Amino acid sequence: xxxxxxxxxxxxxxxxxxxxxxxxxxxxxxxxxxxxxxxxxxxxxxxxxxxxxxxxxxxxxxxxxxxxxxxxxxxxxxxxxxxxxxxxxxxxxxxxxxxxxxxxxxxxxxxxxxxxxxxxxxxxxxxxxxxxxxxxxxxxxxxxxxxxxxxxxxxxxxxxxxxxxxxxxxxxxxxxxxxxxxxxxxxxxxxxxxxxxxxxxxxxxxxxxxxxxxxxxxxxxxxxxxxxxxxxxxxxxxxxxxxxxxxxxxxxxxxxxxxxxxxxxxxxxxxxxxxxxxxxxxxxxxxxxxxxxxxxxxxxxxxxxxxxxxxxxxxxxxxxxxxxxxxxxxxxxxxxxxxxxxxxxxxxxxxxxxxxxxxxxxxxxxx
Ligand SMILES: Cc1ncc(COP(=O)(O)O)c(C=O)c1O
Numbered sequence: 001x002x003x004x005x006x007x008x009x010x011x012x013x014x015x016x017x018x019x020x021x022x023x024x025x026x027x028x029x030x031x032x033x034x035x036x037x038x039x040x041x042x043x044x045x046x047x048x049x050x051x052x053x054x055x056x057x058x059x060x061x062x063x064x065x066x067x068x069x070x071x072x073x074x075x076x077x078x079x080x081x082x083x084x085x086x087x088x089x090x091x092x093x094x095x096x097x098x099x100x101x102x103x104x105x106x107x108x109x110x111x112x113x114x115x116x117x118x119x120x121x122x123x124x125x126x127x128x129x130x131x132x133x134x135x136x137x138x139x140x141x142x143x144x145x146x147x148x149x150x151x152x153x154x155x156x157x158x159x160x161x162x163x164x165x166x167x168x169x170x171x172x173x174x175x176x177x178x179x180x181x182x183x184x185x186x187x188x189x190x191x192x193x194x195x196x197x198x199x200x201x202x203x204x205x206x207x208x209x210x211x212x213x214x215x216x217x218x219x220x221x222x223x224x225x226x227x228x229x230x231x232x233x234x235x236x237x238x239x240x241x242x243x244x245x246x247x248x249x250x251x252x253x254x255x256x257x258x259x260x261x262x263x264x265x266x267x268x269x270x271x272x273x274x275x276x277x278x279x280x281x282x283x284x285x286x287x288x289x290x291x292x293x294x295x296x297x298x299x300x301x302x303x304x305x306x307x308x309x310x311x312x313x314x315x316x317x318x319x320x321x322x323x324x325x326x327x328x329x330x331x332x333x334x335x336x337x338x339x340x341x342x343x344x345x346x347x348x349x350x351x352x353x354x355x356x357x358x359x360x361x362x363x364x365x366x367x
Contacts, residue, residue: 013209068231092140092148301332315353
């Protein structure tokens with residue numbers, strides 16, 4: 001493996017698109033303007049001024065918001081509160097591997113429903129419900145889905161909400177990528193369309209930086225109150241230092257500038273990725289993303305992603321196997337994250353990847 005490794009595996013930003021100077025300045029202000037609040041234990045609901053800012057952005061009462069250590073923690077609190085062993089949960093197929101693991105660890109009865117380029121197959125959800133499935137929760141990543149990069153259409157958002165109301169289940173709208181749209185029109189949040197049946201999570205990992213570990217949940221007040229107790233018993237409070245820095249970063253306008261920087265880079269990277277894949281690996285099928293970090297690549301049937309992964313690794317390229325995001329199937333698929341690589345790395349990485357695919361699947365793609 002002589003070549004410099006290129007990782008398409010990590011859903012994280014490259015350092016050049018993180019506003020490190022802006023973060024340093026925000027930290028300075030956090031310690032200067034509110035030293036007491038920044039260094040204290042704080043409360044389980046998070047740093048109060050940041051909670052207020054988030055509530056204002058969503059136009060909701062702060063009592064409906066809890067700020068957590070990353071949205072992963074928000075997810076864990078929500079699952080611990082709503083999902084017990086044997087409870088039915090609908091997920092997208094494919095979906096975020098950590099969600100699958102979290103649900104499995106809690107003993108949930110997971111039903112995966114096909115994800116289409118315009119979002120989960122709502123007709124299939126409807127059939128399952130008509131056949132007697134009674135889910136507690138449907139986990140949906142509506143924008144620039146992880147791992148597929150697809151976005152749920154407005155029509156499907158509305159149909160899903162109607163089903164949640166008819167069959168009385170909660171939609172968990174897991175939305176860390178919403179701010180990263182670089183093409184097309186934004187779609188309404190399901191939370192805004194029906195606050196009664198939706199619990200919403202988002203994160204500053206993709207807009208500020210992942211190391212800050214700040215995410216949040218918006219939901220019915222009664223649910224947030226239950227999660228508050230769980231949060232207190234888990235960690236007393238989340239990191240006030242991080243949240244105070246994020247609060248300064250958001251309120252100073254640095255957040256908007258950071259989002260603009262990230263989106264511009266992602267748009268160029270996604271375009272380079274699509275063009276290079278089309279040229280180097282014409283057998284690859286994909287939908288060009290309109291935002292976010294990820295592209296889902298499908299090869300002809302018969303391609304073996306384990307062999308492709310190994311050949312790619314030999315050539316210094318990392319991908320994530322599609323099979324990691326599914327309970328079964330997906331052997332001819334993989335995920336490419338273009339968030340952490342420059343355009344020239346993308347070109348070089350895709351060339352090596354195409355070579356790896358030809359070496360691993362000579363009968364499936366043309367040499
Ligand atoms: C769909 C989804 N949900 C949640 C998370 C966790 O994000 P955080 O860094 O806020 O914990 C991620 C991170 O990649 C994600 O893709």
